[in-house]
Amino acid sequence: MIHEKPLILFDPFPRNEAMVFTPDVSAELGRLSTLVTHFGSRAPDDLVESVLADVEIIVGQTAMGKDRLDRAPKLKAILNVKANWEPNIDYAECQRRGIDVLSAAPAMAPAVAEYCLGQAISLARGLPAADRLFRDGLEKYGIGGNGRAYSLYDAPVGLIGYGNLGRALAPLLKPFGCRIAVHDPWLSDRYLETQGLVPASLEEVLTQSRFLFILAGVTSENEGFLDRAKLAQIPEDASVILGSRAEVVEFDAFLEMAGEGRFRAAVDVFPEEPVPADALSRQTPNVLFSAHLAGGLEPSYARIRDMMMDDIRQILAGLPPLRMQRAEPRQAAMARSR
Structure with missing residues (x-):
């Protein structure tokens, strides 16, 4: 024709x-x-x-x-x-x-980066819990209500993955004076250094980050690579944002550890979507959940x-x-x- x-x-x-x-x-x-x-x-x-x-x-x-x-x-x-x-x-x-x-x-990366930043601050400052306490009439004011709160300013930050999401997030973090360490096996150390970032091993990012952003895409080589043993290396009470794909973590172990208060967590992605009504995530406390909302604006x-x-x-x-x-x-x- x-x-x-x-x-x-x-x-x-x-x-x-x-x-x-x-x-x-x-x-x-x-x-x-x-x-x-x-x-x-x-x-x-x-x-x-x-x-x-x-x-x-x-x-x-x-x-x-x-x-x-x-x-x-x-x-x-x-x-x-x-x-x-x-x-x-x-x-x-x-x-x-x-x-x-x-x-x-x-095109999706700016909105996801914005989500990640907002969730990190919410977790660190304990805002979801503060809201619940206020509604129950149990709030404490000023420093009295900030006993477990901490700040993003000058904090050690780790990014696992530096693709589109990482490149959109890093500029949002830099005004906070963070030391930003990155683990991405696809990228050279020198490239990361030219971006003002600190190249790091996976162990270094996991063990040294007060804020940890999981941004890696899932591939045939890295499904579930953040297993229970690796998740156990995350510092106590760190804030962990799962913003890329659920398949890169051992998801049930991640929920179990976050639910027990081992670290703070925000989760926007799930192994199965829509999430079943009886899914473990719906019964997990201490996690800030959203239904894959980060990029879809x-x-x-x-x-x-x-x-x-x-x-x-x-x-x-x-x-x-x-x-x-x-x-x-x-x-x-x-x-x-x-």
Whole structure:
């Protein structure tokens, strides 16, 4: 089939129209391209097959193994607006063919970083408990109510993982005068030093942090790597924020230790979502829970739309994309995020 304009397949599930296909996006893509859309589920195979010969850009996490890539000679880019790499794309083959595979993950990072900072302060200052005491008429004023409170200022901070989330969080922490130690096996010590950070081993980050931010993405190599033995190295009464993926920790052990008061904890992510009604987490005390709320704000989706459209314009103009995150084949193929 001959198209006067480049063909774009818009297959963004689980994103919906309100998130990534607002009227302004729809109107501009309609002007720029021949647009084929599918919402509510992943595009069915027959729809994908019907456009393979002519498609130039795919928006979504449509399965694109080598066999499909062979039948998509015009394909220039795959833009993943879900923000997690999935193992349904042959990333190495895309790189070999010069097909850009891009992720909107950086768009979520500012909101998640903001969440992490807010939860850290809430935990350290004991604000959830203070609220409960006040409502029960048991509050104490001033220093009398701050017996277990501590401050983020000048505190030792540890980050496990320094990807999009870590890079968004570190600038928010620096005004507090924190010493920020980072463990990330994918990054060189010298790179971290150029960012004003202290490279550290996992043991050093676990044992020396008053505030610990767990920000690592989950891969085939690190599922559950923060097991009970490693969690036991966290200092007593430290504040621990689990803000990336639950699968990187031994989750039941994490809840047990936090529930017993071994350390303070804020949790936004769970091994199963939605969380079952009878899940252990719902009966665990002393943990500040939220239902995967950290990144899912309208400003985050506005950033996704802005980055997506900017890079689509670049690609259609024959220029390299600038805003979304480019897949590194080895890392993307190892990713295990849902």
